[in-house]
Amino acid sequence: MNALLPLIKREFQEDFKASRGGVFLLLAALVLSAFAVLLVSNTELSLLDNAQAVYLMAGIVIALAALVAVIRGSDGFAGERDRETLEPLLLAPITGRGLAAAKLCGLLCSWLALFILALPYVWAVGSAGQNLLPAVQYLFLTGTLMVLLFGGAALALSAKMRSFKSVLSLGLAALLLLGSPMVLGPSLRQSAVGRMLDLANPLAAALNTLDSVIIDSQGLSWQLARLTIMGCYSLAVLWFLRSATRRLEP
Amino acid sequence: MPAIEIQELQKSFDGRPVLHRVSMKVNRGDIYGFLGPNGSGKTTTLRILLGIISRERGKVSVLGLDPATSGPALRRRVNALPESHGLYGWMPARPYLDFFAELYGMGSGGDCRARMRQVGLDPDDPRPVRTFSRGMKQRLGIARAMINDPEVLFLDEPTNGLDPRGRREIHDLLLQLNRQKRLTIMISTHILDDVERLCNRIAILDHGQVQYEGPVHLEAAQGKRYRFHLGDGNEVPSPWNFPGVALLERQDSWITCRIEDGSPAEAIKTLVLGGLPIIEATAVSGGLEDLYLDHTMGGAV
Known part of the structure; x- marks a missing residue:
């Protein structure tokens, strides 16, 4: 445990002192700003009611969180191998699992920073409407689960595969695959296949949860099934990460 | 331990x-x-x-x-x-x-x-x-x-x-x-x-x-190495039979030997008396580089 704290601190420092962390946050701020401007200035989007605008903004934040988690997770071990900085860490008296835990905490710190950055945007588009507080609460909850899921999976792959580019390509492909049912039309999503895809897809579960909370004003009991699905996926990914980092090699 | x-x-x-x-x-x-x-x-x-x-x-x-x-x-x-x-x-x-x-x-x-x-x-x-x-x-x-x-x-x-x-x-x-x-x-x-x-x-x-x-x-472990010029046209005897001097390499009229016993002067005397007309002798490093090359390139030691 003693060794974990400096590792988590270093992950956090790398996010905010090294250039890559600053770039991520700047890009996230640009995307959120552009989207917020669209929501208030575009003729059609500005006609959306308040809840729908909050839901769209929350969806963008979830997508950004998953994307950042995949990129940073892929970099976790494979990127350190590429930069040849992994070996000195392996020489220290830490287990592979300890390193993985620290890196996962680093991912959660990045998510926390993104969440704090997103709050003013969510407030700006949704302050006049209802469900803002539940929207923020569920955004935090589903975002955390998505970061654990996508970031953990990317970290586990990055422990096993040697090239950062390969892990990143695989992670982005998985993210696109899971995101693709989102672009199905409402009628297709209501079909049997669409429902099955929605049920099995953790990203869909996150967005449907936000939809249910923000637009339909439904309470926790309505969300339990989807939250359970996301939780199970996250636990499976954490188990995979644990076994992938049992023995880390330089 | x-x-x-x-x-x-x-x-x-x-x-x-x-x-x-x-x-x-x-x-x-x-x-x-x-x-x-x-x-x-x-x-x-x-x-x-x-x-x-x-x-x-x-x-x-x-x-x-x-x-x-x-x-x-x-x-x-x-x-x-x-x-x-x-x-x-x-x-x-x-x-x-x-x-x-x-x-x-x-x-x-x-x-x-x-x-x-x-x-x-x-x-x-x-x-x-x-x-x-x-x-x-x-x-x-x-x-x-x-x-x-x-x-x-x-x-x-x-x-x-x-x-x-x-x-x-x-x-x-x-x-x-x-x-x-x-x-x-x-x-x-x-x-x-x-x-x-x-x-x-x-x-x-x-x-x-x-x-x-x-x-x-390496002197202790390996002995000293010398390179001898025998003069053109001189053959290296086969089999090699000079006690205390090991033949490492032969190339035209040059041979490289390791002196395992005695001083270089004694070894040269042994070779000359044995019929090898040595006209030039050069000490080669016999150092770590040779040992390294011998053991990593299949050279005879």
């Missing part, structure tokens, strides 16, 4: 054998040179000794601990400088050392400043590590490898890329640590000058096998 003991170590990658029945012993306080061409298995051996990769067969003991089962406990007592520096380019040197000191549970502060001064770096230098010269990075790597006051230090190419003055300073530092703290040092390197200056024993590894293990001062 030796500091490091390896018996019949075997390791392969993707079915390709990398280490084949490697055995060696390093005593406490030794500076042990580990030589071999690229791909001979030196780095793999060091990584197995540090417990960061697994072995397939054989016994390995470092300070009495098995690296495969006691990795973290062992790594509290040993440290290493890998061939790549593995530094965080965005961090200044001092926070970098503080970070590793905290990883070892040693706390940051005083020790790190002392370590930096010891290797000739300024503890208050605010520049990020990426702006450092190669020599400064190497020094910082050594300071990191010393951060937990190890009992055994593994160095992979410690003077690679350093200028002669930088190399000399690193040599002096390592000798000082070895003498003052009786630090056991295992150096994997291609630079034979490092080995000759620092090491008391060496192992030469080639194709995953130990080809030589013994003292580094």
Whole structure:
């Protein structure tokens, strides 16, 4: 445990002192700003009611969180191998699992920073409407689960595969695959296949949860099934990460 | 108890054998040179000794601990400088050392400043590590490898890329640590000058096998080497039958011999009396380079 704290601190420092962390946050701020401007200035989007605008903004934040988690997770071990900085860490008296835990905490710190950055945007588009507080609460909850899921999976792959580019390509492909049912039309999503895809897809579960909370004003009991699905996926990914980092090699 | 003991170590990658029945012993306080061409298995051996990769067969003991089962406990007592520096380019040197000191549970502060001064770096230098010269990075790597006051230090190419003055300073530092703290040092390197200056024993590894293990001062182990010119048209007798003089190589009217017994003058007398018209004799180094080449290129010894 003693060794974990400096590792988590270093992950956090790398996010905010090294250039890559600053770039991520700047890009996230640009995307959120552009989207917020669209929501208030575009003729059609500005006609959306308040809840729908909050839901769209929350969806963008979830997508950004998953994307950042995949990129940073892929970099976790494979990127350190590429930069040849992994070996000195392996020489220290830490287990592979300890390193993985620290890196996962680093991912959660990045998510926390993104969440704090997103709050003013969510407030700006949704302050006049209802469900803002539940929207923020569920955004935090589903975002955390998505970061654990996508970031953990990317970290586990990055422990096993040697090239950062390969892990990143695989992670982005998985993210696109899971995101693709989102672009199905409402009628297709209501079909049997669409429902099955929605049920099995953790990203869909996150967005449907936000939809249910923000637009339909439904309470926790309505969300339990989807939250359970996301939780199970996250636990499976954490188990995979644990076994992938049992023995880390330089 | 030796500091490091390896018996019949075997390791392969993707079915390709990398280490084949490697055995060696390093005593406490030794500076042990580990030589071999690229791909001979030196780095793999060091990584197995540090417990960061697994072995397939054989016994390995470092300070009495098995690296495969006691990795973290062992790594509290040993440290290493890998061939790549593995530094965080965005961090200044001092926070970098503080970070590793905290990883070892040693706390940051005083020790790190002392370590930096010891290797000739300024503890208050605010520049990020990426702006450092190669020599400064190497020094910082050594300071990191010393951060937990190890009992055994593994160095992979410690003077690679350093200028002669930088190399000399690193040599002096390592000798000082070895003498003052009786630090056991295992150096994997291609630079034979490092080995000759620092090491008391060496192992030469080639194709995953130990080809030589013994003292580094070769006259005792190897005998002296001379190159003789016999004059054009003179044949080298076959079979070779000159006691105390071993024929190593023949090329046209030149022969290279190792004088195993007696002085060079006695050996020349033996050859001349035996019918070899020597018109010129030259001492060849007979040093580490020959030993290295003989054991890594299939030369006769």
